[in-house]
Amino acid sequence: MAISVETFFLNADAQGTLQAQIQEMIAAGILSGRFRTGEKLPSSRKLADHLGVSRITVTLAYTELVANDYLTARGRSGYFVSETAPVPPSFSPTEKSHDTVNWSRAITQVFTGGDSPRKPRDWRSYRYPFIYGQADATLFDHANWRLCALRALGQKDFAAMTGDYYDQDDPLLIEYIARNTLPRRGVIARPEEILITLGAQNALWTVVQLLLQPGRKAAIENPSYYTLRDQLSHTGCTLDVIEVDKDGLPPELIAPDTDVVFTTPSHQSPTTVTMPTARRKALLDRARDIDAVVVEDDYEFEMSFRAQPSPALKSIDRDGRVIYLGSFSKSLFPGLRLGYLVGSEPFIRQARALRANVLRHPPGHIQRTVAYFLSLGHYDAQIRRTAKVLQERRAVLEKAVEAEELTPTNRSLYGGSSLWMQAPDHVDMGQIGMGLRDKGVLIEPGAPFFAQDTRRHNFYRLGYSSIASERIPQGIAHVANAIRAYRA
Structure with a gap:
């Protein structure tokens, strides 16, 4: 089988000569398992044309890979992945460990096998x-992020970096969210009504743990964020799946015995439809009539480049029944794992206690770095x-x-x-x-x-x-x- 030339491309930010970059690209493909033993590489002319480099550059890279036994040359047939190409080392114990525990009996809940797909690491x-x-x-502002991280590492912020907040959060970050981030969504909240989380997923987990159990009912959108559905399945609650239409979640389809409604009104996940203001009001009216709590995941409001986003559902809530979720994962980077929950003080108090029992709080240095990045205008x-x-x-x-x-x-x-x-x-x-x-x-x-x-x-x-x-x-x-x- 031939490897398609379109799987090769040069990274504009890569270091080293073009020849070295091509060698590294091919070696990485072999070591990762993407290129298999016996597969044929594109001809040097074809790869050179595709990458926009000279043919001799590709030929020299191929020659070096042959010398290192990554590739083999077969006369006029071309270059192939060598039968003896290096592979990542693996450690396999010669003896199986003596495990006498019946784990199928010992484990009381199973968390594998959910719907959450895995993206390729490469x-x-x-x-x-x-x-x-x-x-x-x-697109990321590496220079200013680095400066903010260094500032957060300084002696002045030593306590913020090393201290145990226990169930509290960095006051600078909370202040910025309360004074700047939330007002953009029409939401006014006191510090006691805001909790920092390890991303939106951790925020959803916290909500699910506090509000749902066997005998309670949750309503979710269909289609919806798959991880939420996985989390709900472990609570033993009844799950009511409601089909979304061109305006999002239809309030009239929410059953009268529903306890919690999960919705993404500003940017429905994954269909991206926006719930009109009239339907948002109808949703709150329905929640009030059946005494349900509404969980609003506002995961992508910062990415509204065509027009100003509609005010958050939380902004028109007059009963305190909307719990609002926000995240910096989409607007900064997903590995940051930093989000926030906004809700009535009695709910946030319990969420804070639950978080303290499980993980205390998100790292102080990360919170302070983000606080500087936000407050200095870089965000x-x-x-x-x-x-x-x-x-x-x-x-x-x-x-x-x-x-x-x-x-x-x-x-x-x-x-x-x-x-x-x-x-x-x-x-x-x-x-x-x-x-x-x-x-x-x-x-x-x-x-x-x-x-x-x-x-x-x-x-x-x-x-x-x-x-x-x-x-x-x-x-x-x-x-x-x-x-x-x-x-x-």
């Missing part, structure tokens, strides 16, 4: 990564810069989608960083996605977003936060070609 090595929620290194500057680039990429993506006659399910009013797409009913986008990896294309199949008994395999998500504009058209062409060639 997603950056793909030429067309239409993957959602990952950071683009070219707002990055948001503006990112929004401008996302708007450009979105325009290119929509044009490419239209040219290839693919079908987006809606046009988000405010922006975001993804398109929710629908293929013909007979197409399994899970199979398409696996096949596209050989072309250097990553997409997200939509099936995991749907509840099991409503699973739809012809939906998929195209993220554009981490792919350069110039690569989008060719990547979309690969997707379109794969869908047209699909046979059930």
